[in-house]
Amino acid sequence: MLRFVVDTMGGDAGSSVCVSAIINFLKKNKDCEIIAVGKKEELTALEGLCKIVDARDVVPMEAGALEVMRMKNSSMMVALKLLKDEQLDGIISSGSTGGFLSASTITLKMIPGVKRAALVAPFPTKIKGKKVVILDIGANNENSPEELVQFATMGRLYAKGVYSIENPKSFLLSNGSETMKGSPEVKEAHKLLKENNFPNFLGNIEARDVLSGDADVVVTDGFSGNIFLKGAEGVASIMSKMMKSAFKKNLWTKLGYLHVRKGIKEMSETMDYKSTGGAMLLGINGVVVKAHGNSDAYSFECAINVAKKLAEADIVSKIREGLQSE
Amino acid sequence: MLRFVVDTMGGDAGSSVCVSAIINFLKKNKDCEIIAVGKKEELTALEGLCKIVDARDVVPMEAGALEVMRMKNSSMMVALKLLKDEQLDGIISSGSTGGFLSASTITLKMIPGVKRAALVAPFPTKIKGKKVVILDIGANNENSPEELVQFATMGRLYAKGVYSIENPKSFLLSNGSETMKGSPEVKEAHKLLKENNFPNFLGNIEARDVLSGDADVVVTDGFSGNIFLKGAEGVASIMSKMMKSAFKKNLWTKLGYLHVRKGIKEMSETMDYKSTGGAMLLGINGVVVKAHGNSDAYSFECAINVAKKLAEADIVSKIREGLQSE
Numbered sequence: 001m002l003r004f005v006v007d008t009m010g011g012d013a014g015s016s017v018c019v020s021a022i023i024n025f026l027k028k029n030k031d032c033e034i035i036a037v038g039k040k041e042e043l044t045a046l047e048g049l050c051k052i053v054d055a056r057d058v059v060p061m062e063a064g065a066l067e068v069m070r071m072k073n074s075s076m077m078v079a080l081k082l083l084k085d086e087q088l089d090g091i092i093s094s095g096s097t098g099g100f101l102s103a104s105t106i107t108l109k110m111i112p113g114v115k116r117a118a119l120v121a122p123f124p125t126k127i128k129g130k131k132v133v134i135l136d137i138g139a140n141n142e143n144s145p146e147e148l149v150q151f152a153t154m155g156r157l158y159a160k161g162v163y164s165i166e167n168p169k170s171f172l173l174s175n176g177s178e179t180m181k182g183s184p185e186v187k188e189a190h191k192l193l194k195e196n197n198f199p200n201f202l203g204n205i206e207a208r209d210v211l212s213g214d215a216d217v218v219v220t221d222g223f224s225g226n227i228f229l230k231g232a233e234g235v236a237s238i239m240s241k242m243m244k245s246a247f248k249k250n251l252w253t254k255l256g257y258l259h260v261r262k263g264i265k266e267m268s269e270t271m272d273y274k275s276t277g278g279a280m281l282l283g284i285n286g287v288v289v290k291a292h293g294n295s296d297a298y299s300f301e302c303a304i305n306v307a308k309k310l311a312e313a314d315i316v317s318k319i320r321e322g323l324q325s326e
Numbered sequence: 327m328l329r330f331v332v333d334t335m336g337g338d339a340g341s342s343v344c345v346s347a348i349i350n351f352l353k354k355n356k357d358c359e360i361i362a363v364g365k366k367e368e369l370t371a372l373e374g375l376c377k378i379v380d381a382r383d384v385v386p387m388e389a390g391a392l393e394v395m396r397m398k399n400s401s402m403m404v405a406l407k408l409l410k411d412e413q414l415d416g417i418i419s420s421g422s423t424g425g426f427l428s429a430s431t432i433t434l435k436m437i438p439g440v441k442r443a444a445l446v447a448p449f450p451t452k453i454k455g456k457k458v459v460i461l462d463i464g465a466n467n468e469n470s471p472e473e474l475v476q477f478a479t480m481g482r483l484y485a486k487g488v489y490s491i492e493n494p495k496s497f498l499l500s501n502g503s504e505t506m507k508g509s510p511e512v513k514e515a516h517k518l519l520k521e522n523n524f525p526n527f528l529g530n531i532e533a534r535d536v537l538s539g540d541a542d543v544v545v546t547d548g549f550s551g552n553i554f555l556k557g558a559e560g561v562a563s564i565m566s567k568m569m570k571s572a573f574k575k576n577l578w579t580k581l582g583y584l585h586v587r588k589g590i591k592e593m594s595e596t597m598d599y600k601s602t603g604g605a606m607l608l609g610i611n612g613v614v615v616k617a618h619g620n621s622d623a624y625s626f627e628c629a630i631n632v633a634k635k636l637a638e639a640d641i642v643s644k645i646r647e648g649l650q651s652e
Contacts (some may be wrong), residue, residue: 062504098502126564126606138501142509156566175354175464175552176424178388183468183549184481194578208551223509224553227533235561243569253572 008038010095065102090287127213140222145188168216278303334364336421389427416613453539466548494542604629
């Protein structure tokens, strides 16, 4: 029986999104338990379905680590404390990224030997069903070459453990595929990975090729990774909107839509970043999943599924062991 | 009469692309002269239309600055020398980015006071016809806060000079819109721009909002800018391909396409990075336009048009004067 704790007060849309997500998740996953943390009067629909823990304070979206740590009665801190004290299998929150990641790191501590935790998410690719693991997509503002090398190790362990890829193809995100291209940090990390004979390290990859399906793991510093993630989201969202408006023009275009809707739906699902659900903070003692701040019920449910998948893969132990042996 | 020199040997597709582009450009621009540099036997179609200068060597795609400078008889170096000696109004090449930018900087020299040249390109946005100027998109591997501040000045002058925007809205690309977000360089640049009361500086912008149409100028270091540019290209290209295959499934979907093709075409044109044609190297003494390495005749013609627009706007003088007064 896997047990997860959900901070229901973090997202832009309020607790109702989390309530629907939990109901749907529990329907499909009879083997899991959820503890919902938040204002109990907003969680009445969950009574009888799961344990409810009352927490009155809500962490503001822009809250930093110190502010979060001080809010002992916030849903986020109460949930984190439960995760630690009751040794639960994972936590899911759509609250303030910076605050949640810092508070998680301080509360749960980093795995011995980890220099920096990294936010990791699987991205859709051109090849249907195939994902690429990208890290760090935003836990850090800058990273040293040594940290990038460690991200490569954690990314490899993630791809092996979660996607059962035997020998993941790993790349460094850079401004050119040639060996000598890159920021000073990327150039140095490239050198270190080559010197260490990092398994299946295939060199630099340009941003335009990240989603081609060739790479299993793409390593980047948190600043550039965040720009890649949000830039991709932005373009995908603009193009989807344009397409929808093309179909809404008149009766004929609406009829046209009937003929292609299956193909369009497939495309949307492939490129839908919401279906990846959440990003995990890798390198700390626990499964910590950050859902999008603007999650709807579907994407929040996907985030709970991410936590389940990671707990089943026992990703934390795998990283602990992997870092000792590599 | 504006006079431009074209390096016809640089692109992946060979000189024929440049030849077609020059023919089309000259048809529409009777007030312009072109000097075509390359293997003369490949440029016979241009005889009588424009001046042809024979140059036998081709700069390899991966050539660096020193290698290019040594290839005195290459089409790229001959074209650059012509630009300088005959005081032409601009140069267009689709050759090796690194080599072309470095050789241009060494040959033409930087405008006094400029710390680093920056590659700038207008991007399409969600709002039809509206462009956003982004720099640096790849001339540098890293940039100091002071260089970022100067990019803001050059970007502002570009938006004013080329797009006639009176008081451009300028932003810094960052991993969050809040003031305290960013890499160490971005945080410091933010502080400097605020201290200098940089005109209409509106703070940080996230990658997902860059193409929303709100910003006129977005400032970034060359490494992150390149990742944004190529990431956006990659996602746009994947989504276009998926859409095309959705329409090709069967007779019914093909019929459906007839009803929406106008809308789809509008969308493709808005998001087509080829139609922006080329990127300009800003900060040196001359109009230097880098066309995509994989340009087709249409996009290479667009690149010549970019050079024309920039020469007409007298962008180099504007930057020279602007940097003295700001």
